[in-house]
Amino acid sequence: MxxxxxxxxxxxxxxxxxxxxxxxxxxxxxxxxxxxxxxxxxxxxxxxxxxxxxxxxxxxxxxxxxxxxxxxxxxxxxxxxxxxxxxxxxxxxxxxxxxxxxxxxxxxxxxxxxxxxxxxxxxxxxxxxxxxxxxxxxxxxxxxxxxxxxxxxxxxxxxxxxxxxxxxxxxxxxxxxxxxxxxxxxxxxxxxxxxxxxxxxxQPQNPHKSVFIISDKTEELRDALIGRMGVRGTFLHGRGMYTRAEREILFIIIERKNIQPLKKIVLELDPRAFITTADVSNDTMPILL
Structure with missing residues (x-):
């Protein structure tokens, strides 16, 4: 199927x-x-x-x-x-x-x-x-x-x-x-x-999306996304609300057409990764390092 x-x-x-x-x-x-x-x-x-x-x-x-x-x-x-x-x-x-x-x-x-x-x-x-x-x-x-x-x-x-x-x-x-x-x-x-x-x-939607990725393999994801897609992003430091465990969250802004290729790369490296997306305005797009 x-x-x-x-x-x-x-x-x-x-x-x-x-x-x-x-x-x-x-x-x-x-x-x-x-x-x-x-x-x-x-x-x-x-x-x-x-x-x-x-x-x-x-x-x-x-x-x-x-x-x-x-x-x-x-x-x-x-x-x-x-x-x-x-x-x-x-x-x-x-x-x-x-x-x-x-x-x-x-x-x-x-x-x-x-x-x-x-x-x-x-x-x-x-x-x-x-x-x-x-x-x-x-x-x-x-x-x-x-x-x-x-x-x-x-x-x-x-x-x-x-x-x-x-x-x-x-x-x-x-x-x-x-x-x-x-x-x-x-x-x-x-x-x-x-x-x-x-x-x-x-296509009235904004052509860009913001992506938040929560994973235990952030460094591997960083290398893969930069090397294979040329995307830039920012690591955000977070803490679990229940476990209070420290972890890094990968924040990326990417064109809508590249969302599926990005998800494929992420899930190949970490099938348990949590990915969420949202619309973003170009006018308020931050500088990503």
Missing amino acids: ESFKFDRQLVIDGALILFGSFLLATGYSLFLAPAHISPGGVYGLALVIRELLKQIFHMEVGLGTIALFFNVPLFLLAMHGLGKVAAVKTIVTFILVALFSDLIDTWFAGKPLVEDAILCSFYGGAILGVSVWMIFRAQSTCAGTDTLARVLSRTFNTKVSTLIMFIDSIVVLLGLWVFEDWRVPLYSWIAIFIYSKVVEAL
């Missing part, structure tokens, strides 16, 4: 990744790219580079092909923090998005489904929101600029959300420079806004 449940979940995740990747490629190739809208991220940067290659070298390179050159190194940056299953899902996701992007671009010859740039930004942003939600539901990622933001956040001790906004804004401004059209940033920021609102509507 356990094997059946696992296989069933794997099929569901595979379907979400497949359709999510197709929708993501559709949003870029049929709405955003033809209208010269670069809403940040790897594909926004790929759109800018493709236009530069056209202008300077008169080369026609697929959007997905260019994006792969960025996704691969970004995946390698994030690989140490992913489990084996999540790593495979991520690889499959960004390869599928690249493949679908180039195929759709070839089939439609780079022509948008609608001519109005504002409609392209609305439809493109909405499709991106739905597709990214599906991919996240499958516990996968696109190895995008959020990966780079996470790496930089550890170096500069800055919020990941702030760095993502900063990186995406740079990409948007690069689009303004390359396309020489002041409407490009406006349409791009409209697409980003719609995209974020769709994700928020589909």
Whole structure:
């Protein structure tokens, strides 16, 4: 029965990744790219580079092909923090998005489904929101600029959300420079806004959870969680109310999608561990050492 449940979940995740990747490629190739809208991220940067290659070298390179050159190194940056299953899902996701992007671009010859740039930004942003939600539901990622933001956040001790906004804004401004059209940033920021609102509507919960772990093997858990998932946490000193025994409690803040991998690691090392989770606000997130 356990094997059946696992296989069933794997099929569901595979379907979400497949359709999510197709929708993501559709949003870029049929709405955003033809209208010269670069809403940040790897594909926004790929759109800018493709236009530069056209202008300077008169080369026609697929959007997905260019994006792969960025996704691969970004995946390698994030690989140490992913489990084996999540790593495979991520690889499959960004390869599928690249493949679908180039195929759709070839089939439609780079022509948008609608001519109005504002409609392209609305439809493109909405499709991106739905597709990214599906991919996240499958516990996968696109190895995008959020990966780079996470790496930089550890170096500069800055919020990941702030760095993502900063990186995406740079990409948007690069689009303004390359396309020489002041409407490009406006349409791009409209697409980003719609995209974020769709994700928020589909997944209203806070993306982070606080986790308290009570175990007699806290040091082993610490080594495993840092080494295999790259998470940070804090040891809290507690005392049992009945036995009054002294013990350490591991407190961690982690993304919701990583809860199940974390529980699996903990229970593998200590099947008797007590784990409790709760929603947490990013604005009140403490610094974890």
